[in-house]
Amino acid sequence: MSYAKVLCVGLVGMAGHVVEVEADLAPGLPGVVISGLPDTALHEARDRVRAAIVNSGQRWPNRRITLNLLPATLPKYGSAFDLAIAVAVLGGSGELPLVALEATVVLGELGLDGTVRPVRGVLPMVAAAARAGFPQVVVPAGNAAEAAVIPGVRVRAADTLHRLVAFVRDGTPLLAPPADAPTAEAGGPDLADVAGQRLGRRALEVAAAGGHHLALLGPPGAGKTMLAERLPSVLPELDDDAALEVTALHSIAGLLPPGGRLLRRPPFQAPHHTATVPALVGGGSGLARPGAVSLAHRGVLFLDEAAEFSKRALEALRQPLESGRVRVARTQGSTEYPARTQLVLAANPCPCAKPSGDVDCECTPLARRRYLGRLSGPLLDRVDVQVRLPPVRAAELLQTDTPNESSATVAARVAEARRAAADRWASTGRRLNAEIPGPFLRRPPWCLPGRDTRELRKRLDSGSLSARGFDRVIRLAWTIADLDGRARPDGGDIAEAIQLRTGEGA
Structure with a gap:
């Protein structure tokens, strides 16, 4: 068989897209052509992959090799395609039966000696594979713990191309992700x-x-x-x-x-x-x-x-x-x-x-x-x-x-205030007071009484406070009320919010 296809994932920002790595081997002048909008690092994969295959004890096919990365209109960046390209070339040459890699996404950069090196962005890549419905991924051993974070995906790791070839050809097991050992949080400044x-x-x-x-x-x-x-x-x-x-x-x-x-x-x-x-x-x-x-x-x-x-x-x-x-x-x-x-x-x-x-x-x-x-x-x-x-x-x-209050004491009050805000704004899909749109807070039932906002309106009319500043003072007042355990802000909360906003009275 002179054609093979292996799945990989390309990143554009944080969005992952499943990419089909196609390899076609035809008679003709030996060479490698890569199409599908590859960047410089991906163009250089030709030499990396060839050296890795040879140094892993496999035979490099002395034929004209065309590699196509689908969808061809999607820009491809980085070296995470190396391992998929190597397996596709070996599959197209007839060296490897790729049945074991059906519905499997393959990620990893290759060293010249055939080692599989870690790559950036494995977590969003594996998440994209899971969303696309692919149940298994093969990643570099150095990225296995990161990839295992995504639920619903079977993660297997390869440290060398030779190990992956042995898995595909003979069923030799790949590496499992490391056990999830609990890690102690490093103490920060208090x-x-x-x-x-x-x-x-x-x-x-x-x-x-x-x-x-x-x-x-x-x-x-x-x-x-x-x-x-x-x-x-x-x-x-x-x-x-x-x-x-x-x-x-x-x-x-x-x-x-x-x-x-x-x-x-x-x-x-x-x-x-x-x-x-x-x-x-x-x-x-x-x-x-x-x-x-x-x-x-x-x-x-x-x-x-x-x-x-x-x-x-x-x-x-x-x-x-x-x-x-x-x-x-x-x-x-x-x-x-x-x-x-x-x-x-x-x-x-x-x-x-x-x-x-x-x-x-x-x-x-x-x-x-x-x-x-x-x-x-x-x-x-x-x-x-x-x-x-x-x-x-x-x-x-x-x-x-x-003694001064510790971070733990203040954090407990912060957590309680955030819970109160999250419960109040649950219907809006927002959790923090700073995220609530100003018009929402100026309409019933959340608008505050005129007697409490008199000073605030005076500052807005005099130009000492912008409309954006008006809304931000209102949000601050709601936060102050949450910290102090009140259901709604009062005039005192507005006064403190103005002080925090303007720095007056410091």
């Missing part, structure tokens, strides 16, 4: 380490409970970075759907930790202030890869020294913050990644950044305006909580009589 900063701690708790964006302004040493780094410690663990989505993103980026298990803790991304636009929102040659805003999906994106980031990089975050998704267009196609993250900005109030704050500031009013002016109004308008932190006093730093 909120109890933060000295003082009552307002900052309250702002962090409100942001965590409602999924609100947060901006922390203050002098060096006030605790901005410490507070931001402890936000993930008060967030609840990810549910199954969110964990699969987050793990798939990290699989595509090649950032899964050893073991390849589901990521249950909310991710935390803190890019350096020299990060470019593609580093933040996604990009790269060929099809765009996920950036920091997508890798922080369902977690925290922390921009320390936010005023030092380039203006283009900061402005590029505006659309993802509003929609929860980022769409990156390139000449070879567009890619969409989820980006439902909590943004945390930290910045000094001025360039001189004296530890005492405004008291000893040497900057001119113009220099101060220019410095914080790098954080544009439209960007800050999307940040619900904006607080100014005062310098830490000696009494706060050295006090030992009353």
Whole structure:
């Protein structure tokens, strides 16, 4: 038989598509032709596959080989097709009977010595195979634990091409995924380490409970970075759907930790202030890869020294913050990644950044305006909580009589507030107050009494608050009520929400 077909999966962004790898061997001048929109890495598979087959003790067919990747209109990227191409060539030459691989998806990169190497994106690839109805996958041994996360699929692993050939030809068993050993969660920084900063701690708790964006302004040493780094410690663990989505993103980026298990803790991304636009929102040659805003999906994106980031990089975050998704267009196609993250900005109030704050500031009013002016109004308008932190006093730093609340204590209140919000908004399909559309909160039965929103309406009419800011204060008020155990916000909740939004009274 001079024709064979093996199944594989190609990724376009996070979407996996089942690809049929066809091999046709015909008489003629020996050579290999690959069609079906392959990229450079896939074109180079010709030499990798040939060396791997020969070094695995198999005979390379000295014929004209045509490889076609269906659907031909779908761009194909990466080296995950190597193993499927090798098996298809051996099947087309008559060396292998491919009955054992019917309805089986084959993934893996080949080394020149025939070893099967791990590839990026195995988790979304296996998920795509499961959705398409294929019950079995063969993956590299290094990706077996990651692939086994997907339910309803029988995962088998190969560490060499020779082992896979022996399985197809003689029925020799392939490797099983490693046992799911429980792993202890590494302890992270605790909120109890933060000295003082009552307002900052309250702002962090409100942001965590409602999924609100947060901006922390203050002098060096006030605790901005410490507070931001402890936000993930008060967030609840990810549910199954969110964990699969987050793990798939990290699989595509090649950032899964050893073991390849589901990521249950909310991710935390803190890019350096020299990060470019593609580093933040996604990009790269060929099809765009996920950036920091997508890798922080369902977690925290922390921009320390936010005023030092380039203006283009900061402005590029505006659309993802509003929609929860980022769409990156390139000449070879567009890619969409989820980006439902909590943004945390930290910045000094001025360039001189004296530890005492405004008291000893040497900057001119113009220099101060220019410095914080790098954080544009439209960007800050999307940040619900904006607080100014005062310098830490000696009494706060050295006090030992009353221990500060731990992350576990705050996390329990956050979890209870999130449960209350999830129950209330269950009919809308949303779970967090920050996700509720503004018009929904301005209509019965959720609109608040006029006496409670009088100050808010006054600020809207005077122009000190935008319509978007109005809605965000209302969302904050609902979160504050949830934390304090009330069914609906009152005037006090609105007043506190205004303070957290504007930084007044800090």
